[in-house]
Amino acid sequence: MKILKLLNNKKILILLIFFYVFNFKAHSNDPVDIWNIGPQKPIDKSSDNGQLKDESISTNKIYEMQAEKDDISEIVEDESLLSKKINIAGLYDPEENNLKMDMWVNSDGEDILNIFNKLKTINLSNDAKEIINISILTNSYFPNKNISSEQFLNLKADWLIKNNDFKLMEDYLFKNKNINQNLKLVKFLVNEYLSESKLKKSCNIFFNIKEVINDDYLSKFKIYCLINEDKKEEAQLLYDLKKELNFKDDFFEKKFNYLLGYDVKIDEIISDKTILNFHLSHRTNPDFKFTPKKTTPKNIWKYLSYSNLLDSVENIDLEDQNKIILIEKATHEKNYKEKELYELYKRFQFSIDQFLSVKQSYKLLTSVEAKALIYQRILITNEVEPKLELVKILKNLFIKEGIGNAFNSELVKILKAIDINEIPSNYINFYNVYLANEKPISTKIKINNKIIHQSKLLNYFKDEVSLKIVQKDLNDLLKKTKRDKKYYVSNKDIIILESLKSDGVKILKKYQDLYEVDNSNMPADIQVLINNNDTGLALLRLAQIIGQDELKDIDTETLSFIINALNQLNIDTLRNKILLKILPLKV
Numbered sequence: 001m002k003i004l005k006l007l008n009n010k011k012i013l014i015l016l017i018f019f020y021v022f023n024f025k026a027h028s029n030d031p032v033d034i035w036n037i038g039p040q041k042p043i044d045k046s047s048d049n050g051q052l053k054d055e056s057i058s059t060n061k062i063y064e065m066q067a068e069k070d071d072i073s074e075i076v077e078d079e080s081l082l083s084k085k086i087n088i089a090g091l092y093d094p095e096e097n098n099l100k101m102d103m104w105v106n107s108d109g110e111d112i113l114n115i116f117n118k119l120k121t122i123n124l125s126n127d128a129k130e131i132i133n134i135s136i137l138t139n140s141y142f143p144n145k146n147i148s149s150e151q152f153l154n155l156k157a158d159w160l161i162k163n164n165d166f167k168l169m170e171d172y173l174f175k176n177k178n179i180n181q182n183l184k185l186v187k188f189l190v191n192e193y194l195s196e197s198k199l200k201k202s203c204n205i206f207f208n209i210k211e212v213i214n215d216d217y218l219s220k221f222k223i224y225c226l227i228n229e230d231k232k233e234e235a236q237l238l239y240d241l242k243k244e245l246n247f248k249d250d251f252f253e254k255k256f257n258y259l260l261g262y263d264v265k266i267d268e269i270i271s272d273k274t275i276l277n278f279h280l281s282h283r284t285n286p287d288f289k290f291t292p293k294k295t296t297p298k299n300i301w302k303y304l305s306y307s308n309l310l311d312s313v314e315n316i317d318l319e320d321q322n323k324i325i326l327i328e329k330a331t332h333e334k335n336y337k338e339k340e341l342y343e344l345y346k347r348f349q350f351s352i353d354q355f356l357s358v359k360q361s362y363k364l365l366t367s368v369e370a371k372a373l374i375y376q377r378i379l380i381t382n383e384v385e386p387k388l389e390l391v392k393i394l395k396n397l398f399i400k401e402g403i404g405n406a407f408n409s410e411l412v413k414i415l416k417a418i419d420i421n422e423i424p425s426n427y428i429n430f431y432n433v434y435l436a437n438e439k440p441i442s443t444k445i446k447i448n449n450k451i452i453h454q455s456k457l458l459n460y461f462k463d464e465v466s467l468k469i470v471q472k473d474l475n476d477l478l479k480k481t482k483r484d485k486k487y488y489v490s491n492k493d494i495i496i497l498e499s500l501k502s503d504g505v506k507i508l509k510k511y512q513d514l515y516e517v518d519n520s521n522m523p524a525d526i527q528v529l530i531n532n533n534d535t536g537l538a539l540l541r542l543a544q545i546i547g548q549d550e551l552k553d554i555d556t557e558t559l560s561f562i563i564n565a566l567n568q569l570n571i572d573t574l575r576n577k578i579l580l581k582i583l584p585l586k587v
Contacts, residue, residue, distance in 0.1 A: 089153060089181075090139030091172045097573045103140050103535040109147020115540050116155055120162065127581070128546040129163060134574060135539035137172065143536075150181075157185040166192070170205075179211045183218065190221055191275045195299040197306040199228065199279075216242075220252050221276055227259050236260065255280040275299050282307070294326060301335035310336065313344040321368045328368070332403035338410050345372035355380070358390065371397055384418055388427045391415070395434075445584040452477060452493040453583045457500065461576040471505045478511040489515040491556035492583055495563050499579060502567035522561040530568045538569060551581050 094100055119132070136159060142152050160169050161184070169189050173179075179186055186205060193201040203225035206218075213219050219242055226235035239256060251271055257263040266285055271277035278300055282288045290309065292301055304310050316323060324344065330336035350373050354361040358377045362370040374394045381387040391414055398407040415435055423431050445462075448454040455477055460470035474497075481487050494515050501507065523545075529538040542562055546554065554562075559582055566575035 087142045087149060088139055089142070089156065089176050091137040091168075091175055092134065092139065094138050094140065097134050097138065098571045099134075099138050099140070099535060101140050103135075103138065104143040104152075104537075105141055106532050106534045107143040107537045108145050109143055109151065111537055112143060112147060112155070112540070113151070115537070115544060116159070119540070119544060122544070123548045124543070125546060125548050125550045127551045127578075128543040128548070131539055131543040131546070131574070132159065133163075133168070135536050135543070137168075140536070153181050154184065157182060157188075160185060161188050173205065174208060177209050177211060179209050179218075180214045183215050186218060187215075190218070191299060194275050194279055195302040195306070197303065199225075203228065216247060216249070217274065217276070219247075220249065223256070224259075224276065224280070227256075232260055251277060252280070255284050258284050272297060272300050275303060278303060282309070292326065292330075298333055298335060301330045301333065305330070305335050305337070313340050313347070316344060318347060321366060324368045328371075328401075328403050328406050331406040332398075334405065338406065338408070341406060342375060342410050345375045348372040348376070350376065359393070362393075367397075367401065378414065384422045385424050385427070387414075387418070388424070388430070392427075392430055445580070445586055448585055449477065452481065453490065453496045454585045457496060458580065458584055460500070461579050463576075467504060470500065474500060474505060475508050475511065478507065478514060482511060482514060491560055495556070495560055496579065496583060499563060499567060499575065503572065519561070519564060521557050522564060526561075526565055530565060535569055535571075538565060539571075542566075551578055554582075 088101070094103070122128075124132070136156050142149050156172070160172060166189065169185060173182060173185060173189070176182060186209075190202040190205050193199070193205075202221070206213075206222045206225055213222060219238070223235045223239050223242075226232070226238065251269070254263070254267045254269075258265075258267060268285055268287075270281040270285075270288070270290055272281075272290075275297075282290075282303075288309075290304065292304060292310075316327075318324070327336055327341060327344065331338055331341045348369060350361075354373060355377055358373060362373050365373060371394060374390055374397070378387055378390045378394065381390065391411065395404070395407055395411060398404045411434055415431055418431075420431070445458060446454075447456050447458065449456060456473055457470060457477065459465045460467070465473075481489070494517060497507070497515070498517060523541070526538055526541050529535075529541065542565060545558065545562070551559070563575060563578065566572075566578070
């Protein structure tokens, strides 16, 4: 076994290890603020260009790889003692949303796991996601009934991965620096960044979280990052320490020796076992070429796309329709650019008769040819209704084949080019569905004092007026309302009135008969959670009820008990956000 190519003596290695360990211990008595959960040092967001830059080598780095050895296991235990005792993990300060550190202590783990299994099956709206983020990413003590700390942390990691918000993942990792408690999340993040050819972002994960890594894959990744930053001596030492601990990976060793210049022979073996292996295969072979297959992992497709390693559409053989089907699937999975796919469709040749009888002709063609024919016919059709009919047929073909996302951006581009005033009534719904995300969202609130839930009472929830002022405004408004015999107090009016009452606003007795509150629609299980002060689980249940709907689209009866629940839980910040989404008239 080759050990210490740069340090040619094992005794020197041992002396170095103990020197660094001693140095680490000498500084370990520095005071630590365990409650410092404020902003951390941000990740360098700049793009990759050349070698990475980072701060100088810390004494901790030599210690990290050797920490797995038995003779210094006590030091590792001392380092992690704090994180073991302080059983807290999160991102947000509880006070940000009127929550408390004990929001999960009364929760039953079986209920938590059960509800998350159900949430996984729902295509959640942004409003539902926001509530879940608040519930599980707020700094809090762990639940301790029927769930382990590891299960609860994995639940958080699984949610962050499903949500696919890289910024949120980074923020969470850098406020919860125990890398070994977040291995799944770290692996996902570094792999995703590398699949997008953002090596620097991957490596910054390691350089910003300086801790023992008890995982072979992440250790290899860190060693490679050190090589990429030209910290070859440190990379060599860490690798030799791994070898001393019986680490063996022939593929990585060959790439390691090549990158450090010990072996000038190019290893042409390509491994797609992991994204790191694939990247190393590409990095160490100047003549690298890889043709993806049906079984090629998604992140390899993405890497090929971001690294411009996919065949140009001009070079794709139109007779090889299996390859085009793979491209369609990759486009659906966002690993191939839509623009490229539709340039490929343009290369197909069709007769005039096929264009003229397109609605019959496409049925006689292969799947690929059918979509190409319809797409080309859409491009040369000027009349709005026939064009929309073909667009709808094409979209349905993609959906039927399970690749509906392959016709998203191009669909929006086609629809946006059509004047909305020319859309036939039978296509209005289709038009609106696919352009919904393209329409600007109205945010400016227009005050209308003729309607309670649109009145200046809203200024209180915007934190613009005091409780004393809003109390006077409310009773003045109710006075006018009582005089107006035609005014009907709606559910939205009751929502705002009950929220004000929850905050301590007094409604004069003579106005209390203007409306009646019906709390019978509150789900019994949510009321039980509220009564048991089980805040975390109650928020998850509310998110489950919201599901795939945006709050603005939910019926007022459901909104009523959601706000009622938040009033009882005293979660005013979240409640106010919701009220300002669902009540005001916006222009």
